[in-house]
Amino acid sequence: MSGESEFEQVLELDDDGRLQPVSMAFEDFFAAHHQAVLSALAITIDDPELARDAAAEAMTRAYQRWGDVSLHRNPAGWVYRVGLNWARSRLRKFRREVRRHDLDLDRPVLPHPVVDPRLDAAMALLSVDHRAVVVLRFHLDWSEATTAEALGIAPGTVKSRTSRALSRLAEALEETDADQ
Amino acid sequence: MPINDDLSEFLEAKAASIDVDPIDLAGIRQRGRRRNRRNRMVGVGAVFVLVIGASVGVRTLTADDSGSDVAVGAAASGPASDSVPPPDPTVALPTSTLGPNQSSTESTSSAAAVPGVNVGTPIVVPWGDGFLSWSTIRESPTLDLLDPSVADKFPPEIIAAVRDAGATTLEESVEALRAAGLLELATQIVTDDPDLLDLYSQATNQGTTRFVAQTSNDGVTWQEIDTSLWPAVSPSGREVVSDGSHLLIAENPGDGGGGPNSASTIRINLTTDLETWSTIDLAPPSQFEGNPHVRSEAWLSSIAIGPDGWVAMANSNVWLDIESLIPAELRGVSEYRVDYKTDGVTIQIHPQTPANPTDTFTFTWDELGIDGSELGPDFSGDQTITTIFAADWDAEPTVAVDTAGLGRFREIVGTDSGYVALTQRTGEVESNLAYSADGMSWQAVATPGIQRVDALAAVDGGLVVSGGTNSDLGLWLGGPDGAGLVPVTLPEIPPGTSIRFNTGSSTLGAAAIVDLTRYSAFDPFTVDFDVTIEQDGIAVTFVQRSDGSGWLKAVDSATGEVLLEQPLGAENQAESPVTIDAEWLTLSDEVGDLIVRLPTVEVEKKINAARDAAIAAAQSDRPAPEEMVPDVRLVASRDGVNWLVTSAPDEAGSFPDAMAINGHTLVARFGSDFQTFTLP
DSSP states (O other): OOSOOSOOOOEEEOTTSOEEEOOOOHHHHHHHHHHHHHHHHHHHHTOHHHHHHHHHHHHHHHHHTHHHHTTSSOHHHHHHHHHHHHHHHHHHHHHHHHGGGOOOOOOOOOOOTTSOHHHHHHHHHSOHHHHHHHIIIIISOOOHHHHHHHHTSOHHHHHHHHHHHHHHHHHHHHHHHHHO | OOHHHHHHHHHHHHHHHOOOOOOOHHHHHHHHHHHHHHHHHTSSOBOOOOOOSSSOOOOOBOSOOOOSSOOOBSSSOSOOOTTOOOOOGGGOOOOBOOOOOOOOSSSEEEEOOOSSEEOSOOEEEEETTEEEEEEEEEOOOBOOOOOHHHHTTSOHHHHHHHHHHTOOBHHHHHHHHHHTTOHHHHHHHHHTOHHHHHHHHHHHTOSOEEEEEEEESSSSSOEEEOOTTSOOOOSSSOEEEEOBSOEEEEEOOSOOOSSBTOOOOEEEEEESSSSOEEEEEEOOOOTTTTOTTEEEEEEEEEEEEOSSEEEEEEEEEEEEOGGGGSOGGGTTTOEEEEEEOSSEEEEEEESSOTTSOOEEEEEETTTTTOOHHHHOTTOOSEEEEEEEEEEETTSOOEEOBOOTTSOEEEEEEEOSSSEEEEEEOTTOSOEEEEEESSSSBOEEEOOTTOSEEEEEEEETTEEEEEEEETTEEEEEEEOTTSOSOEEEOOTTSOTTOOOOOOOTTGGGOEEEEEEOOEEGGGSOOOOOEEEEEEETTEEEEEEEOTTSOEEEEEEETTTOOEEEEEETTOTTSTTOSEEEOSSEEEEEOTTSOEEEEEEHHHHHHHHHHHHHHHHHHHHHHSOOTTOEEOOEEEEEESSSSSOEEEEOOOTTSSOOSEEEEETTEEEEEETTEEEEEEOO
16 A cells, blocks of 8 residues: 555454454444544535434444455545435435425524634535535545545545635635625 | 634534434444345345244344345355355265145245255255255254243243244244244344344254255155265355256365465266266366465356356465565564565565564565566456366366456356356456357457446346446346347336346256345435415415426415416516515516515415425325335246246245246245246
8 A cells, every 4th residue: 555544554464374454343443433424424514414314324334344344444434435425315316306395495594602603604605525625634634645535536636625625715704704 | 814724623613513413333233234134135045043042033144245236046056155064975864755735826835844944055956857956954953942031032922922832943933933923023133132143043053954955846846855875065165057957066175275386176066867976176277386485275166057068167366475485483473564566575574563664575576486477467465367167078177278368257157059258357347248169268259238247147048148337237138159139128127227147057047036125215205285375365375296396376365266377487587477576476467467465585484384394294104214115026037038027035034045947937945945936
């Protein structure tokens, strides 16, 4: 393996003298990562309930095939990606089926007292793709390489999406400041 | 300002502000187990693991763990479960006749009447004009019932069902629970409780096992046959194929491989009368013979019967013995990193941490006596080499030639004119076809319109292929050489469904179980609703339909006269009688006179409320999230032209363990029971 990664695999010899990655127990993985995956998904798709369902679905799939998933360099990245894809599928389906009945009436959402409402509003302007790189890079603190691997995109794409997302956030904040 | 300075802090606060129920590990495990169990129910090897203590029977399943998409197929091939004890000639019963249990409807069930429970994957193959089937049976042990420590874990109705039936054995308890409709519940309780599962699994290991083979002319009436002259067959790595007059049982005898250049072998057992057998051991040739640094292990991959003989395919895994390359004192105690390069291999020893290698050893391929190109330019530690053996009925098998450039052979089926292989080229996802008349010389088969082949099945006079493009999967029928494939339309099977055939029946037919089961959470979710708002003597009704259409209608409440009926979606356009702004929704008649004005906010609120109420009502009528909507089909044909598509047989809460086709009859085996279907 090459490239930076926070999830360097530990290898050990098996009985036949072949190197094999050492996997951790699913329970340990779940305890260490489920909350981070859930919060990352919730921020990315901006829907906590859907994020919870997505995280549960992704964790279930990971549990079903833990023998394989555990050998990934970053199982949490795998779970995040599965959850994100699942949530997007649900969002597409939901939009397709409900939009036709929806008169686009925005409902008021009460801001959380400790969350910067300016950044919150600015984040909402980003696409899901851009929010995903922001969340993985700045919330989970993953490197570009690990983020790229988790999202299944090239590191260069992570770099460009991050740059554009940060620019967009800065622009939105400046507009907000100018309005005030 | 540098936005990323605040971003991490914001995201941390945002994450902390998320107010949602946590994910529950127990729930994840339970759902995963439930799905795995469902998936396995579609697998090849449904096997009773009888569970009883407090008189509870449980059917769990083993073997195929391939996932949820598809299915298993016809005839009799496939690896046996590791739990299958080898048939032991010393314990085989002498020939005896079992009691008939006969009927003659299109779908006919019969019991084999062999006391005991299957503990391995049953086999069914065509034989003569009928069928041959075998399995390993475990005689049910007598059990102590009603141990309170166990009985307390089950609801009273389960305990009562078994007690009232007077069941004293595992098998009797299962039957009692099945008859009471409680077997699924009992299964769920046991599989969700690791302690119970362990306890009952131990119980199932009691009792003696014996190998039982039976024949039938019609799939309904079965006779047990003498197997005392059968070869001992190991439980792992077994493949079976029959064309009705020849039976091949192939296996990897013992572990065979693993040591440096160990000559692991493939064993072929062949009979034409079920009494006299010939045994042929095949050793895949190794180009690294004698090299102390290369290890290899071969395993059986596929066998097939053709018009004049048979073929067997073995895959050999070849890998470098890294331990042989490092100093003896470091063997078995060190972690190390291995980098394979085009000119050799480098090994870094990490006695403590990967970041601090203390020793590095580099070897060129020449030094190791290996030409790197022999292992392939992308060699990364191990490599698989495929060997195909081919033989006529009266000749010694030889290694096939002329397979170069065709890619890796994944499976082979025998057809009326020769053999067709499913092949895959290195680095490509798509699979292709290759054909050989004699098993020795192969050439690629053109498959226009088919980028990917998922499975093959030989049928009378041709070949059925499951595949297509990634977005458009289906069945195709071609000649016995795989050429001239044309689509087969099965209206009952949705386009895009991948169908996996079991190819062990040689030229006698194709069958598969196709799982179209869905989860309710993925069901389409649509609602209809309407809402009426009264204003100034005018009733305005807004209607939305799930097909996307919508309209409004204004009616004079006093007279009932319809003043305006207008599709939604063209508001505010020129000539539109409906205009909306932030304050008012205005309706005008055809000459532009005002009909009524409604407050926009009020309209939005009422439409929202009606929509939410309709969604809530629709959701309340839906099955609970994740509830299964089972839909499993049996798809079978003897000739690829005429197909039987019906609900899959579900004799005892699971799908068939094995199926085989002979003529117009399909036999499905469930544990000890059989069900027959008439094919068109």
